[in-house]
Structure formats: C-alpha cells, structure tokens
Amino acid sequence: MKITVVGSGGWGTALALLLLENGNDVTLWSYHEAESKILRETHENPMLKGVPLPEELKFTTDLAAVKGCGLVVLATPSFAVRSTAAQLKNLMDPGTIVVSVSKGIEKDSSLRLSQVIEQELDGKCPVVVLSGPSHAEEVGRHIPTGVVAAADDLAVAQKVQDTFMNKRFRVYTSDDKVGTEICAALKNIIALCAGCCDGMGYGDNTKALLMTRGLAEMARLGVALGGKKETFTGLAGVGDLIVTCCSMHSRNRRCGILIGQGMPVEEAVKEIGAVVEGYYAAANARTLAQKAGVEMPIAQAAYEVLYEGRDVHGVVADLMTRAKRSEHDESWEPLAQ
Numbered sequence: 073m074k075i076t077v078v079g080s081g082g083w084g085t086a087l088a089l090l091l092l093e094n095g096n097d098v099t100l101w102s103y104h105e106a107e108s109k110i111l112r113e114t115h116e117n118p119m120l121k122g123v124p125l126p127e128e129l130k131f132t133t134d135l136a137a138v139k140g141c142g143l144v145v146l147a148t149p150s151f152a153v154r155s156t157a158a159q160l161k162n163l164m165d166p167g168t169i170v171v172s173v174s175k176g177i178e179k180d181s182s183l184r185l186s187q188v189i190e191q192e193l194d195g196k197c198p199v200v201v202l203s204g205p206s207h208a209e210e211v212g213r214h215i216p217t218g219v220v221a222a223a224d225d226l227a228v229a230q231k232v233q234d235t236f237m238n239k240r241f242r243v244y245t246s247d248d249k250v251g252t253e254i255c256a257a258l259k260n261i262i263a264l265c266a267g268c269c270d271g272m273g274y275g276d277n278t279k280a281l282l283m284t285r286g287l288a289e290m291a292r293l294g295v296a297l298g299g300k301k302e303t304f305t306g307l308a309g310v311g312d313l314i315v316t317c318c319s320m321h322s323r324n325r326r327c328g329i330l331i332g333q334g335m336p337v338e339e340a341v342k343e344i345g346a347v348v349e350g351y352y353a354a355a356n357a358r359t360l361a362q363k364a365g366v367e368m369p370i371a372q373a374a375y376e377v378l379y380e381g382r383d384v385h386g387v388v389a390d391l392m393t394r395a396k397r398s399e400h401d402e403s404w405e406p407l408a409q
Contacts, residue, residue: 082119082208084147150176157192205315251299260350262286267328
C-alpha cells in the first residue's frame with residue numbers, strides 16, 4: 073500500500089519505519105526542508121538516535137505526496153493538526169483512511185483531534201485514532217508494543233490493525249474514539265504531575281496515589297463526554313498512563329521533574345526542547361471539565377501550577393486535605409450546575 077506519514081518527529085518516523093517493514097511504500101513528510109534534508113543525508117532522525125532510516129524510505133516536504141495513498145498517518149503536534157488537515161482536504165483521494173496519532177485537545181474549540189480532522193476534511197475520509205503505551209524510542213528499536221486502533225466503523229479499525237500489526241507491534245480494535253482520545257490527552261497532564269512529585273522527592277506511594285486518582289478523573293470526564301468506562305482500564309487508558317508517568321522517555325514527566333525541583337514553568341517547558349503536550353492539555357481539560365460539569369481536582373491543581381503560578385507543594389497539601397469521601401463515590405455524575 074502507498075502510505076504517507078505527515079510529520080517527521082520521533083513518533084511519525086517510528087511509525088514510518090514500522091509501516092515500511094510491513095511491506096508498504098512509505099513517504100515521510102517534514103514541515104521544514106532543513107529537517108527533511110537531515111533525514112535524507114544522515115539517514116537518522118535526531119529524535120531517534122541510533123535508529124537507521126533505510127534507503128527505501130522516501131522523504132519530502134510536498135504534501136501532494138498524499139495523493140493516491142490508501143492510508144495517511146497524521147503525526148503533527150496537536151497545535152498543527154487543523155492547519156495540516158485543511159491542506160490535505162483537496163489533496164487526498166476520497167475514502168483514504170486517515171490515522172490520527174497526535175495526542176491532545178484543540179485549544180480554542182475544545183474538540184478532540186479526530187473531530188478537528190473530520191471537520192476540516194468535511195467527511196471525505198474515515199478517521200481512525202491510534203493510541204496506547206508506545207514510546208517512539210522503543211518502537212523504533214523493535215521493542216514489543218501494543219496499541220489500540222479506534223474508529224466509528226470497526227471494519228475501518230480492522231484495516232488499520234492489519235496494516236500496522238506485526239510480530240513486535242500488536243494492535244487491538246475499538247469503537248470508542250471518544251474515550252481513546254480523552255485518555256491520550258489527559259494522561260499527559262497526570263504524567264506532568266507525576267514528574268512534579270518526582271522532582272519534589274516524593275516516593276512510589278505518592279505516584280501510585282496520583283496515577284490511580286488521575287485515572288479516575290480521566291474516566292469521569294471521558295464517560296461524561298460519551299466514552300466507554302472500559303476504555304480507561306485498557307491500553308489507551310491505564311496502559312498509556314503507566315508508561316508516560318514512569319518513563320524518562322516522557323517529555324511531560326521530565327518537564328514535571330524540573331517544575332517540582334523549583335524551575336519556573338516557562339523555563340521548564342523550554343528546557344525540554346520539544347512540545348510538552350500536558351502543558352496545553354491542562355488548560356483544555358479544565359475547559360472541557362467546566363463545560364461537562366465534571367470535578368477534576370488533580371487537573372485543576374495542574375492548571376493552577378502551570379498557569380496561575382501556584383506553588384506545587386501548596387497544591388499537594390490542598391489535594392491531600394480535601395473533604396473525606398468513598399473511593400468509588402459516583403456522586404459526580406452529574407455535578408450540580
């Protein structure tokens with residue numbers, strides 16, 4: 073199959089290599105010519121050091137490469153999804169499967185990224201969400217990995233499953249795009265908070281508490297928006313949460329560590345040197361939660377640290393001294409408006 077991967081960051085490159093390995097004709101698109109030149113000349117992506125790029129992999133900066141493709145992978149940062157999808161609309165053949173692998177919520181609209189893509193493509197192409205615990209650095213090195221392909225039409229999800237799956241990359245199908253995308257966006261917030269805990273010198277107990285209650289918040293919002301609760305206990309939910317909160321591959325966790333150590337938020341985000349999706353997701357999740365009438369105290373605390381300058385130690389104290397409640401209290405559904 074002819075496939076174009078739009079976005080040559082670490083994740084886009086790792087997926088391009090996977091799809092090439094599976095026997096496809098793959099082109100990797102870069103936004104900047106300088107980036108594409110580095111890939112062509114060095115046959116290595118600086119974001120995937122030590123992973124060679126084969127001669128068979130094609131490189132371009134021309135979006136017209138999507139013409140005639142059976143499948144297009146959209147792997148740009150979340151903030152570039154709308155503008156990129158808008159350019160793709162008149163270039164792609166009707167019916168081309170679009171696989172969204174970016175993680176986030178659009179800032180101004182609070183839309184999930186698949187909604188943004190569908191809006192820009194005007195229903196021209198089916199959109200599948202691919203998500204799960206999948207560090208690009210490990211996928212690029214052939215480390216066994218499992219993800220979820222979620223689509224409204226399970227038959228389309230199964231086509232993506234067939235295209236991506238091999239002996240070291242396992243793909244499960246789902247019809248819950250809402251839950252899958254909410255997991256993908258919100259786990260970055262919790263990972264940033266987990267990093268803060270590490271930076272403050274807290275231990276495993278604290279991180280386990282944070283991750284468990286963070287997952288409860290993710291599910292609370294996801295179900296309120298129409299997602300399925302079981303999605304949050306699967307690969308897209310707890311799986312991705314574990315890998316993002318516990319690994320130093322995670323930009324969100326590394327950023328959180330710096331904040332927990334006392335570095336100003338703006339400096340910490342800049343220090344990471346790549347997009348810290350949890351920073352943007354914190355503001356968007358707060359907006360979504362307010363619209364849905366859902367209580368999310370951890371996400372709210374993250375917002376206060378990231379955007380209102382609150383001290384991380386102070387918000388931890390506030391969270392630990394909240395009113396007593398039952399662990400499985402469902403009284404949030406729905407909150408009084």
